[in-house]
Amino acid sequence: MLYIIVTLVCGLVFPRLEQEYLADYSHGMSVASAQATLSAIASGMMALTGIVFALAFVMVQFSAIAYSPRLVAWFGRDPVLFHALGLFTATFFYAIATLAWIDRGGSGKVPLFSVLLVTVLLILSMMVFAKLVQRLNNIQITNVLHFVGQQGREVIRTMFPRLDTVGDAAPESWQTASESAQQRPVAQTLRYSGEPQTVARFQIDTLVRHAQEMDAVIVMECAVGDTLVDDTLLLRVHGSREPQAETLLRQAIQVARERTFEQDPKYPLRLLVDIAIKALSPAINDPTTAVQALDQIEDLLRRLGRRALDAGCVTDDQGVVRLIFPTPTWEDYLALAFDEIRQYGVSSVQVMRRLRSALVGLADSVTEIDRKAVVERYLQHLNLVIGHSLLDAEDQLMALQEDRQGLGLSRGRAEK
Template sequence: MRSACSPPHFFYAIVTLAWIDRGGDGTVPLFSVLLVTVLLILSMAVFAKLVQRLNDIQITNVLHFIGQQGREVIRTMFPRLDAPAGPTPESWRAAVEAAQRCPVTQTLRYSGEPLTIARFRVAALVRQAQAADAVIVMECAVGDTLVEDTLLLRVHGGRQPLAETPLRQAIQVARERTFEQDPKYPLRLLVDIAIKALSPAINDPTTAVQAIDQIEDLLHRLGRRALDAGCVADEQGVLRLIFPTPTWEDYLTLAFDEIRQFGASSVQVMRRLRAALLSLMDSVTEAERKERIRRYVHHLNLMVEHSILDAEDQVVALQEDRQGLGLSRRRAETERDAIPSP
């Protein structure tokens, strides 16, 4: 038979029984009473902590935590567009093209069980490239899963081959993706929560709208940042490291495509998506990014028009509403008319 109490409880009971009426005085030791009181207070404190932890896993808190991680990685990775002038995207593109025209002098491949790139030790890679007067071009991005014989990097130019061990150590891997150096990951998690909420088994568009709130905030921050973070120079301004980073269009696609597809029949989700896109159009300053958003709004309009919604629901779905359903904005109709077909 299984014991009715845990080993610590059983040990406490045996010790207490051994001290009760010790010496025939007919008393219970004060120590045992005090110990029970302390354990009771400790149990209450642990239970209160457990209740607090259960509150932390409520969906609103989870969404806020993921969004906070995304805001932090955006802040650390990407400089603001209005920051002091640095190399322009055109100059970076010219430097990248010049580096890639140099002959490939070395390649490095992965060997081992499938793992995910967690982060690059950028400073270490730049130092190694500078020492050999070379340019390291990463063929994998943070968040990629590596399998046997995956090409990790190419070395262009250089006076001598780079040591493989330090190169491998500069590419840190883990069993799963992390937030560090990967602004796509918080977006990916938020989108996953949204599309799970939109599944027929759950049917919770309000949670999807709450996820879009966090997604929109991250895109607002990305829209005001210089996204050319994949080019790193040494102290002399010479390009030494190139690694893949997403474009503005990649972020839009990741953030909205699946939600748009799975939420096409939800008036609430369509209205919230439209509000997010029009707000982004007002927020971004680069003409190319505005044009990408404009095309996306046009695509959203077409999807609503070809959805299973009837004519009256389509009119409602084409309105802007930051709450999804609850507060229509007239601006959406006039703004929609001003958006030309791509």
């Protein structure tokens, strides 16, 4: 709409200014040629717009069905898509506006600058079209997996400090802090009212400031990624001097119709797992895609394994805990990342080998003993699943090998 409004204003104003002050400048082509050229540009832009966007939406829909329906929003919100639509429409409208000033009043003149502006818009449209084609190429599975993985790496980097930087000052777990806060009286509760929505993010600084003003601790009863239904408990305020306005507290909890990557490291893992298990379905039967998804999943888990995951306690400037919100444990991340892939991929030797390689690499990567023990337990569970699978003895031996490529380069074999 902004492109259309600007184009209509320019189409009404600029040709009049050109006729008033730049009437001596005209294009050398004939009136008939100019009219034919501008008509061809205008009609061609509308045809191009229809064809390009029909193909774009078909490709987006097909790719979303093949990968995950939750990726539709990412494809549909691509700014290049909107700029292309706006620029194509602007070129059409300005070509029509320039046509109205060809041979205006029987002058026999073709306005030079208006025609040049239409030409510039046409060139820009072709450049944006090339950019749009390049973006559609990003729908390829490798690019989609890399994009989702990159979003996960970014949220991990911003949310969780490295273990080697926190040292002895590791944050208190949110469960322990919540138990301590519950010893103080509950001064205020806040419940959700409305249609089902998903918690997109918390405005942490705002909530901490409100808690500091009340000399209280705010304990969130919902987590980022939770779906809120009517009358869901959002938070409790413990030990407040004076209750804060519910509207202010409610505004600090941002909700949306779907999950977002902000403050939610589980969401990238969820999307990667969705792509992997859909690829393992009998209708698609593409274990190589599942292996590629495991590449990104392993990378995210290795990064999480080196981070302080108890990020659910936030203090004020004086070091007093003011905000507590639930965060996943290390075992929660492993369950999300591996359980469904193991269940749906048990009949695929390729997936089992890549899954084993991911777990072995993860066990070598993490430094905390408790986390390493959880990974080793997952390895033992994987052995058990393979041993009880429908694979024959030879295939079970193959599945017990490590292979980062799935099937391609064996690196070791587990003891049954």
